[in-house]
Amino acid sequence: MTETKRDVFEGLLESYMYSADMVIDEISTDGVADRLNLGNIIASTRDRYAAALPDDLPVIPKSISEYIKNLHKFHRDLVDVFGMVRDLGITRTEPTGVFVWVTHNIDTFARAWLLGVWRVEETGEIVKLEEEK
Known part of the structure; x- marks a missing residue:
């Protein structure tokens, strides 16, 4: 069951x-x-x-938390991020900045994005994206 x-x-x-x-x-x-x-x-x-929030929130670094918040602020979507990661793989370009973490933690990144809530690794703070009005 x-x-x-x-x-x-x-x-x-x-x-x-x-x-x-x-x-x-x-x-x-x-x-x-x-x-x-x-x-x-x-x-x-x-x-x-x-x-209540789920017990098993994704845990992400503060830099990734800020990155997700900025993407949402400018109405970017998950396809934009995955497209950039895919392009790095196609061109065999070494990722830099936040893309290093995203590339190696794509599932955690996607869960945080889709749930719209996560725990910041360095502080333990729970961040919840504001819903659009």
Whole structure:
């Protein structure tokens, strides 16, 4: 069986709800459920989980982080970057600057680009691109 993190979370939440219901039934029926506010807690937890960032964010150097932000600022796309990397390979030109890292870490670069969020290697800071309005 292949599970997502969301599947595991939902299963745990269902188990929690079942256990909480059993405890409430045993305690009493005088408004304990209302005082515990379980429905709102569960809904809030689901919302927080849905909005949370992935656990395994790509980790990239600060220079690459700045490079991605600048590319987005000037409305460049991933094809532009991969095209430049491909051209370096075709012409057998040694990459320089950020292209050294990109060339050797193309999957990590692509994940950071596509997710629009990553962790900066030197600082541990999480960077999230702003969505266009």
